[in-house]
Amino acid sequence: xxxxxxxxxxxxxxxxxxxxxxxxxxxxxxxxxxxxxxxxxxxxxxxxxxxxxxxxxxxxxxxxxxxxxxxxxxxxxxxxxxxxxxxxxxxxxxxxxxxxxxxxxxxxxxxxxxxxxxxxxxxxxxxxxxxxxxxxxxxxxxxxxxxxxxxxxxxxxxxxxxxxxxxxxxxxxxxxxxxxxxxxxxxxxxxxxxxxxxxxxxxxxxxxxxxxxxxxxxxxxxxxxxxxxxxxxxxxxxxxxxxxxxxxxxxxxxxxxxxxxxxxxxxxxxxxxxxxxxxxxxxxxxxxxxxxxxxxxxxxxxxxxxxxxxxxxxxxxxxxxxxxxxxxxxxxxxxxxxxxxxxxxxxxxxxxxxxxxxxxxxxxxxxxxxxxxxxxxxxxxxxxxxxxxxxxxxxxxxxxxxxxxxxxxxxxxxxxxxxxxxxxxxxxxxxxxxxxxxxxxxxxxxxxxxxxxxxxxxxxxxxxxxxxxxxxxxxxxxxxxxxxxxxxxxxxxxxxxxxxxxxxxxxxxxxxxxxxxxxxxxxxxxxxxxxxxxxxxxxxxxxxxxxxxxxxxxxxxxxxxxxxxxxxxxxxxxxxxxxxxxxxxxxxxxxxxxxxxxxxxxxxx
Numbered sequence: 001x002x003x004x005x006x007x008x009x010x011x012x013x014x015x016x017x018x019x020x021x022x023x024x025x026x027x028x029x030x031x032x033x034x035x036x037x038x039x040x041x042x043x044x045x046x047x048x049x050x051x052x053x054x055x056x057x058x059x060x061x062x063x064x065x066x067x068x069x070x071x072x073x074x075x076x077x078x079x080x081x082x083x084x085x086x087x088x089x090x091x092x093x094x095x096x097x098x099x100x101x102x103x104x105x106x107x108x109x110x111x112x113x114x115x116x117x118x119x120x121x122x123x124x125x126x127x128x129x130x131x132x133x134x135x136x137x138x139x140x141x142x143x144x145x146x147x148x149x150x151x152x153x154x155x156x157x158x159x160x161x162x163x164x165x166x167x168x169x170x171x172x173x174x175x176x177x178x179x180x181x182x183x184x185x186x187x188x189x190x191x192x193x194x195x196x197x198x199x200x201x202x203x204x205x206x207x208x209x210x211x212x213x214x215x216x217x218x219x220x221x222x223x224x225x226x227x228x229x230x231x232x233x234x235x236x237x238x239x240x241x242x243x244x245x246x247x248x249x250x251x252x253x254x255x256x257x258x259x260x261x262x263x264x265x266x267x268x269x270x271x272x273x274x275x276x277x278x279x280x281x282x283x284x285x286x287x288x289x290x291x292x293x294x295x296x297x298x299x300x301x302x303x304x305x306x307x308x309x310x311x312x313x314x315x316x317x318x319x320x321x322x323x324x325x326x327x328x329x330x331x332x333x334x335x336x337x338x339x340x341x342x343x344x345x346x347x348x349x350x351x352x353x354x355x356x357x358x359x360x361x362x363x364x365x366x367x368x369x370x371x372x373x374x375x376x377x378x379x380x381x382x383x384x385x386x387x388x389x390x391x392x393x394x395x396x397x398x399x400x401x402x403x404x405x406x407x408x409x410x411x412x413x414x415x416x417x418x419x420x421x422x423x424x425x426x427x428x429x430x431x432x433x434x435x436x437x438x439x440x441x442x443x444x445x446x447x448x449x450x451x452x453x454x455x456x457x458x459x460x461x462x463x464x465x466x467x468x469x470x471x472x473x474x475x476x477x478x479x480x481x482x483x484x485x486x487x488x489x490x491x492x493x494x495x496x497x498x499x500x501x502x503x504x505x506x507x508x509x510x511x512x513x514x515x516x517x518x519x520x521x522x523x524x525x526x527x528x529x530x531x532x533x534x535x536x537x538x539x540x541x542x543x544x545x546x547x548x549x550x551x552x553x554x555x556x557x558x559x560x561x562x563x564x565x566x567x568x569x570x571x572x573x574x575x576x577x578x579x580x581x582x583x584x585x586x587x588x589x590x591x592x593x594x595x596x597x598x599x600x601x602x603x604x605x
Contacts, residue, residue, distance in 0.1 A: 028173040033065045035162055039139060042158070043123070043151050046141035050127070050166060051080065051088050053135050058082050060092060060136060067117040067140065078113060086110040087124055088136045095133055097125040097156055101146040123147045125155050127163035134167055181300060188212055188301045192308045202228035202391070205312060209305045213298050216288040218270070219309060222281060225447055227391070232288070242272050242286060273302055275310045282313035316390040327352060327410035331417065335467040345463035349419070354408035359422035362457040362469035363432070364477045365439060366415035367392060367450055392416075392450075395442035403435055415453075417470070422459030425493060432456055432489040453480045456491040496583050510590050517587035520570040535563045536575065537588055544576040 036048045049066030053059075062078035069075055082089050087108040091098050100106045101121040103114045109122070123139040139147075139155060195208040202219050210217040210230035218229040224238040270286040271294060285306045287294070294302070330352060334345060396416060397407040408419040420435070422428055436454045443450040455476035457469030472492035479498045480490045493516065521532050535553065539560070542548035550560040568574055575584040 028169045029064055031165060031169040032063055035165060036065065039137075039155070039158070039162070042154065043139055043147075044143050045123075045139045046143065048137060048139040049117075051078075051092075051136045051138070052166065052170070053092065053133065060088050067138075069117070074116070078116075080110070084110075087122070088138070091124045091126050091136050092133050095126045095128060097123070097152055097159075099123050099147050099149075099152050103140075121147055123151060123155055125152075125159045127159060127166060129160075129163050129167045134163060137162060177296075181296060184297050185300050185304060189304050189308075192305055196308055196312055200312065200315070201394070202309070202312065203230075205305070205309060206230040209301070213287065213301050215290050215298070218286045218288075219275070219283065220286060221283040221447075224284070227283065227446070236270070236288065238286070242270055243284070271302075273306045275306050275313065277307060277310035277314060280310060280314050282310050285309055316394070319390065321390075328412060331410055331412065334463065335470050342463055349408075349463060352408065352410070353406060354419045355406055356404070356421045359459045359461045360463070360466060360469065361420050361422045361428060361459050362466055362473045363418045363420055363435070364412070364415065364453075364455045364457075364470075364473040365396065365418065366453045366477060366481070367443060368414075368453070392443060392446045395446060396439060399435065399438040399442060403431065403438060419466075420456075425459075425491075428456070428459070429489070429491060432491070436489045451486045453477060453486055454489040455480055456489065458492050496579055497586055514587045514590050517571070517583050518591060521567060522591075524566075524570055530563075532563055532567050532570070533591070535560065536567055536584070539564065540575075540585055540588060 032050055036050075039048055040046065047066075047068040050063045051060040052063055054061050057079075059079050059081040061080075062075050064072055064075045066075055066078070080086055080088055082093070087098060087100070087106070087110070090108060098108070100109065100123075103109050103119045103122050104111070109119075113119075117140065119138075119140045121140065121142055123142075125137050126133050127135045127137055137155075137159070139151075142151070191212060192205060192208060195204050198204075206217045206219055206228040207230040216229070216231040216233065216236075218232045218238070219227045220238055221227055224240070224242070226238060270288045272284050272286045275282040275285050285302060287298075287302055330348060334348065393409065393411060393416065396409045396418070400407045400409055400418060404420055410417050420428070420431060432454065436452070439452050439454060443452045455473050457471070457473035457476070460466060460469045475498075476490050476492045476495060479485070479495055497513075518533065518536075521536065524530060525532055535549070538552045539546070539549040542552060546557055546560055546564070550557040553560065571580070571584070573580045575581060
């Protein structure tokens, strides 16, 4: 009778102690540690440990703390797949406790774990909540001898309380983790959104994301071409294997690397997630883990960032398309002469962003794919690459503000159009060269391998004449495109014979061409009473033979040489060599035409 009373008191004491342990700590690891310590005192054992079932990997996972071991890495090795068998698996699946007083020789035991934790005898019970097994508890190494059925009955009695305590602690941990994730996600979303508002563009967003997750970041277009990056190592170049191997880990995973990139992969292979919103696909966001697998917080941050990058790309493209249509319509009216009033047309230019007074030059800028892409014709490239065009548009505006002081850039046809002040030819060409260098640099940043052509029309003093300058810039662009001139700007004045060969063959073009080639010589003859044009004509007719030409003109050879020296000075080169030879000969032919038999001096022009 006394023994029964003592056993009942022991049971009641055990329930009370375990009950107190259940409410003593909310922290998961602290709650488990308190339960282990309480059960160890009740059963007079050295220690114990909980194994909890992980349905994602179908295995029992040892929880920290366990068996008096403080090393998290050692505890993390204790993963028992249900397919592996062993004592813990049998107890879990059968939902029946097991008592063993000779662990070293028991075939049910997994002996490497017996050796790992120095187990002599083991008492194992299933942990069940609402008829659902959630894990197993092991009590090991009873101090006062062997386990008996009284120990088994006592541990079985408190097992439901332990199971509920473990389940509650798990739920509290998950709730706290989700709260932490939510707070972190809200913070990241707010920071990236603030960056998108304060400093729009891919580069600021990439920089901020790299700061927030402390890892290198790269933004890629749909063809895996870099669009922006932050902290990215130069040796890591995009390739198709990124898409095959670098998927973003499952946010619901354990963060240990199973199911996503392993730690070995993470050292040198990026993880990649698509940048998309709705039906709009913009490219990919790549993150270099840097030797450590991404945790849930990192994964969520990358997912949120991908959405913001997609919205930023969509915003850029939409703004570009709207501005392209609006500016294009206005410029079309300006260049076709729809605005007859000069003041009204000049006011419209100011509203478009061009505020500098004086003469103008129209500049055409065209972006095209690399020369190896034979299908990369400008118009087709623009259709396929609206994103890069919109980013290039913003970059060109910034360059114009820096170089010209105004941002007078507008999307136009297969590229862009801008206005620059016309001061003098030499100065204009220097400014154009500076613009070209800046444009080429930013073009390479937007899309590596991008080719840019920059061509200038001639200077015009009135807004109403902008159409003429644009038409000349387009003709210069046709020459640059045909001859693949992408290493320097090309001005209409530099086209030479192409001004006539590619032009509409009107009188003004022919007159301007002759004036450019021979105007200085013709005006010299008019002002000094010389006959240098006839001398040049005789020299060309004599196939550039000085003696034969002198005989034709009935002058001494030295006289002819003196005249030729003067001619070379006036036209700035040797008319018998290179492109200048063709230009001079064609100009002489045109000068012989009845309508072009004379060129007025500067005062009459």
